Amino acid sequence: MINAIARVPPPQNEPVLSYTASSPERATLQAALQRMASERIDIPVVIGGKQLRTGKKDEVRMPHKHSHVLATVHEADASHVEQAIQNALTVKEEWSRMAFTDRAAIFLRAAELLATRYRPLLNASTMLGQSKTAHQAEIDAACEAIDFLRFNVHFAERLLAEQPLSAPQTWNQLDYRPLDGFVFAVAPFNFTSISLNLCTAPAIMGNVVLFKPAPTAMLSSWYVMELLREAGLPDGVINFLPGDGPTLGKAALTSPHLGGVHFTGSTPTFQSMWHTVGENIQRYRQYPRLVGETGGKxxxxxxxxxxxxxxxxxxxxxxxxxxxxxxxxxxxxxxxxxxxxxxxxxxxxxxxxxxxxxxxxxxxxxxxxxxxxxxxxxxxxxxxxxxxxxxxxxxxxxxxxxxxxxxxxxxxxxxxxxxxxxxxxxxxxxxxxxxxxxxxxxxxxxxxxxxxxxxxxxxxxxxxxxxxxxxxxxxxxxxxxxxxxxxNDKPTGAVVGQQPFGGSRASGTNDKAGSMLNLVRWTSPRTIKENFAPPTRVPYPFMQG
Known part of the structure; x- marks a missing residue:
């Protein structure tokens, strides 16, 4: 135990490496690319830290060389969703009661691992599996992902410090509880950093998560899970469920334990998920929080x-x-x-x-x-x-x-x-x-x-x-x-902490990833009033004759 009001390190945006011809980062990345291209890894379902190989398999292929198979993926089904829900709920209380500084340290360590040893791994897997150039991978799988980890910890600290006023003889507090149940995080293929943010932002606030990666971004999603495991994330806090979207989605969205949905993907898919939640609204222990960043024109x-x-x-x-x-x-x-x-x-x-x-x-x-x-x-x-x-x-x-x-x-x-x-x-x-x-x-x-x-x-x-x-x-x-x-700038390239990202209308709920506004959605505050001098008589002064 530390008897202190600790402060997390002030965040800074991760510098973008250049990958010029003579740079050491290019040599390291090229070595990772050659190694990954020469192997075929086996990606399991992960529930409660245990790897499950279901036997129902899919393949990860290079988009720019679609005959080249990078990995075999074991797909989860509805029974695995229910297993993951029950496992997550068993670890939820301990995770949510962990001191914020201890939770924060896990994600800050993940940021440092990603800034160093995991940088070529996430970049190379994003390049090969999602057909991104070195620069596009660097600004996504490395820099933005690191920024999400560092800044979300910082935003969480600011949010926890937001406390109400207290009148004389009283002390008012806000207790930032996690949502009831679990958060269902559904990721797109196009940004590795978004996959990481979708599952880690709720976890930072004490929630447990079911993470459903995109089938076409499975390689980088697997290395995200490996990164979090090595950073010290307890088993069961984030469960890894590759598989068919409608099958897994139906099982998760109809569970009475659904606490929230953190989604990035197509507008029709999010509308369908919202429709399912609406049809099942009487089943839930709480009204689920629906956060979605969807399409754009x-x-x-x-x-x-x-x-x-x-x-x-x-x-x-x-x-x-x-x-x-x-x-x-x-x-x-x-x-x-x-x-x-x-x-x-x-x-x-x-x-x-x-x-x-x-x-x-x-x-x-x-x-x-x-x-x-x-x-x-x-x-x-x-x-x-x-x-x-x-x-x-x-x-x-x-x-x-x-x-x-x-x-x-x-x-x-x-x-x-x-x-x-x-x-x-x-x-x-x-x-x-x-x-x-x-x-x-x-x-x-x-x-x-x-x-x-x-x-x-x-x-x-x-x-x-x-x-x-x-x-x-x-x-x-x-x-x-x-x-x-x-x-006078292109409409792409939002930076965490600088341009909070999100839109409205058919583009989503505009909860601004990369800001404190997003983290607000993953907490259910409790107001606590303590009276140091409670009244001892029923009549009020105005009642005196």
Whole structure:
């Protein structure tokens, strides 16, 4: 026992390593890539710290070389969900009663392990299993993941320190209890850091978690579990359940012990989960907390005053639209450009896009890898075919080609669309396909309203302009169109502690991952009033005659 009011170390954002040709980090990463590519590991279900090999197996393949199998995964079923729930509940009381400083130390140790020895492991597994380049893996699986661990501990400390006022002769306190039951954490494929945050943020606040990783991010998710185990996380606090989403989801969401859902993924999936919770609302011991970051149809809106910033605008469109193959919920997927800028912007975009190399991510010269799987490849291919069949309504500015022979490769594609309500301007595609609508300069205000109303999503967006009045007008008209808004910058790349991330409308519950607002959702506060001088007589003074 320590007789002290301890303070966690002040967090700082993890520096991004460069991976230049002569750097030691590149050599270390390349060694990890070679080792992982040469082995085929066996990934089990993990419940209460025990590894279970169910016999029902799936395979982890490289998206950019889909014949190459990286791992075999054992899938959980509904019975394993129930087993995990019961196991988690047996360790919950001890975990929730552990001193915050002891819980915090586990996650701070995980951050340091990830900043050092686990850095090449998480980066390499993310590159091979999710087809990210070294830079995209570094800013995700290393830096953002480390930031989530360090900053969430810091945010938790700030939250616990938030206490009510006390009147004379009394002492009021808030006791930040975990939720009743367990938290069901359901992760996407596109960010290893999100997978880590989804399961660890509730755990930091004393909750127990059932972690369902994405089938197409299983390799990196396994190393996340290994990282937390080595950091000292007690068995059963986070249980690892790979398997079929609907099967596992139904078992978890209909359990009376469901305390909350921490989700990142598609809008239809989250809506389906919410529907299931609504249908079972009378079963639960408490009303479950539903936290979801879902889809996006993110925009870049250019004003005529950006004429002197064509290269910056073109860079934002290309980086924002094509980094990680456009598979970011924040990726720029629709662009609005005034007619006065288009003659200068179009050739710059064509030039920039033509320079992008695509291929195996272990070749550090490549800017892009492959889309995540065959399903994604078929989806984006259907939109490209739709554009080709749209006649004069659609004009290919760049790209439009696909190749599935070795990997799920889609060339960065830019399509000019005369109709601002074309499906490519409205629907989430989650691939390297960007739609651009060129509007008459005189229709600036009308086009702003179109941008606000065209899509059901409201995640990220950006404006490019020098005219401050125009910037103010865009910010005002599009105030509810983006939960993360950028001025003269691409709409991707939110940093923990700097740009809390999340959107509303069909983009989610906007609980802002990377801030204290998210952690509030994983606690059920109890108010405690202690009276040091309680009254000893019933009548009040006003009752005296």
């Amino acid at each position: 993110d925009f870049i809106f250019a004003h005529a005053s950006a004429a002197e910033d064509i290269d910056a605008l073109a860079t934002a469109i290309v980086r924002g639209g094509y980094e990680y193959q456009g598979q970011k919920c924040s990726a720029a997927s629709r662009v609005y450009v005034p007619e006065s800028l288009w003659p200068k912007l179009k050739p710059r975009l064509q030039e920039f896009i033509a320079e992008l190399r695509m291929g195996d991510v272990t070749d550090f010269r490549n800017f892009m890898g492959a889309v995540i799987d065959e399903r994604s490849f078929k989806k984006v291919s259907s939109y490209i075919e739709l554009a080709k069949q749209s006649g004069a309504e659609a004009n290919f500015v760049a790209g439009g080609d696909t190749d599935r022979s070795e990997g799920w490769f889609v060339k960065p594609t830019l399509v000019q669309l005369t109709n601002p309500r074309h499906r490519i301007m409205q629907e989430e595609i989650f691939a390297p396909l960007v739609g651009v609508h060129v509007y008459p300069d005189a229709r600036f205000e009308e086009t702003l309203r179109e941008c606000d109303q065209a899509a059901t999503y409201a995640l990220t967006g950006a404006v490019f302009a020098r005219d401050r009045k125009a910037i103010s007008q865009v910010m005002d008209t599009l105030r509810h169109a983006a939960g993360n808004f950028y001025i």
